[in-house]
Amino acid sequence: MRLSKLTASLVAAASICLAAGAASASGGEAVLKDEHFSFEGLFGTYDKAAAQRGFQVYQESCSSCHSMSLVAIRNLGDPGAPFYDEEHPNPNESPVIKAIADMFTVTDGPDSEGDMFERSAKPFDHFPSPFANEQAARASNGGAFPPDFSVLVRAREHGPQYIYSLLTSYEDEAPEGVDMRPGMNYNPAFKGGMIGMPPPLFDELVEYSDGTQASVEQMAHDVVTFMAWASDPKMEQRKRMGWMVMIYLFIFALLMYGSYKAVWRDVEH
């Protein structure tokens, strides 16, 4: 009796698994690529050159639709950041950060007349948003909202792989049987296969100053590295601290064992 109950529940469990598998294979589930990044694992750090190139990709493509409003321009020069300069540990005084700030225009005000005005950005300013508000963003994007990048890599499951896949998986034609709504693009990495964002990357879209070939895959890898840093700027510090604590605890344990042996040396126990 017991055995048959067990068999029955095993059969039930197996059929549930099979059904779930079939459901995910029949469409709707996102298909991700297994891209490897330098910042993964216990020892991983951000590839600074990739993050710098990624900033360029963000600037020249993504920033026309996506904001990154939690990040200040000066953060780019913080320790562990893509443009950290040992000679100028204070990013407010770094010539690179000042030059980057000059690339941005921000709205400030109101002035003494009560009017808002535009000025070139300073290191303390946050990245300016391309749209005044969510409604304006949706109106320009066929109703879809381009999410803010500040913490997007951490906010999505398998963030780096997901965003890399999304950027490299666009297909011109939807497979047969997929009914595309107007203004939508087919992308199997997006849940449901249809996304409101047009393909943002094309080969040679940017020209890298370090001579790296700007293929779609390369730009996707670089911009994800940059976005990962923005989502978790203290990662390197945290990992370093973790290792220091482990080493400290190891030495402490050795010392405790040594003193235990010394204290009880002449005692029968």
Ligand code: HEC
């Ligand atoms: C022309 C405007 C436009 C540009 C340029 C653009 N995006 Fe988007 N993006 C959108 C819109 C609109 C959505 C929302 C799509 C939807 O919900 O269907 C979106 C969604 C996304 C998402 C999906 C977020 C989620 O909710 O899972 C990611 C990731 C993303 N964009 C990354 C990028 C990157 C990286 C770049 C630059 C290489 C970029 N986008 C450039 C308009 C844009």
